Amino acid sequence: MSSPSDTLLSERANGVLTLTLHRPDVLNSFTREMALALQAALADAATDDQVRAVVITGAGRGFCAGQDLAEALPQDGGPIPDIGEIVKASYNPIIRAIRTLEKPVLCAVNGIAAGAGANLAFACDLTIAADDASFVESFAKLGLIPDTSGTFFVPRLVGMQRATGMFFLAGKVPAAQAKEWGLIWDVVPKAELMTTVMAMATQLASQATRGFGLTKRALNASFANGLDAQLDVEAQAMHEAGKTADYEEGVRAFLGKRAPVYQGK
The missing domain is CATH 1.10.12 (Lyase 2-enoyl-coa Hydratase; Chain  A, domain 2)
Structure with a gap:
């Protein structure tokens, strides 16, 4: 397993590129470094003919808790960072890369997916979650709006009422409910998650x-x-x-x- 950054692990096998968000001690919350590493890895996948499918997952007990708020707070008494600029620099390029990558992108959600982490999962082509995983649109708890394409994909996947409820109430949506609502493709026992996803990715990587x-x-x-x-x-x-x-x-x-x-x- 190679690493373009300590925060993102990369592994290739059978035409499948597996990208693992790797900050397990903080539920793989995004720093700028991790976002840029994921952007670079997706860009490389787009031009590498040996990569025919991509899997995105998380290390440890969670998939991704969204933005690392330590980077979104004032540093040493300085001004409050512009959250919009963080979104433009970190998350928008990732979503554009996933949607324009003309290869299957699968997401293996191994635990909590919150904020940008949830919307990253929803933007992938096929998302499979462990049975104990859950999704939270946590932005309202901070007075923010959903980013990372959440306002685009979520209402299209579940309808306006459910999307509004997810965004306003900021409650957890368990994996089984996410499947029932059409937010994700499937739910499997946690012990079988990576085996299931890798089998699907390998199958897709062998096709047209x-x-x-x-x-x-x-x-x-x-x-x-x-x-x-x-x-x-x-x-x-x-x-x-x-x-x-x-x-x-x-x-x-x-x-x-x-x-x-x-x-x-």
Whole structure:
């Protein structure tokens, strides 16, 4: 296991890049260093053909408790840091990187996911949580607003009333309830979390990566498009998918009645 930073561990195997938030003593709360390390790792994954799926998880007993508030307080009697600038520099680039990375991004939530940690999980393509995990939109307790794409994804996943309740009341949403509401893909026993997620990631990494990327591009576009515009997006994406080596391999495998061997190209 390598580390671009002591706060983020990185491991590659079978086409899967696993990124582990690594500040377990403070529930992996984000510092600028950790945010920049995650940004850099996602940027590298986008250009590395050997990476065909990404898993984000946390070390220790929690996934991520959000912003480390020590960095958001005045230092040595100085001015209060601009929280908006922290969001712009730390969290917005991470969400943009996840959504524009044309490879599957899975999230393994191993414990509490609060604030930016919860919204990071909701922004991933497939999120699986341990059965004892929970999610908290904790911003209201500090007089802040949800960031890290929370106001974008949460109402689209659960509807306006539930999103407002999560944001205003700032209560814990247990993993089972998060699945029932459609916030996450699945819940598994904690002891099986990483085995389950890595099996899924490895399966996805062996499939047609470009097809996944184009599907993700179309899903992203659907948030802003009407029907006519989205039909055009689908046609263009299908045009590109039809020119890939993986599509050709898929057709040949189908006609030859054999399992396809995809190269992610």
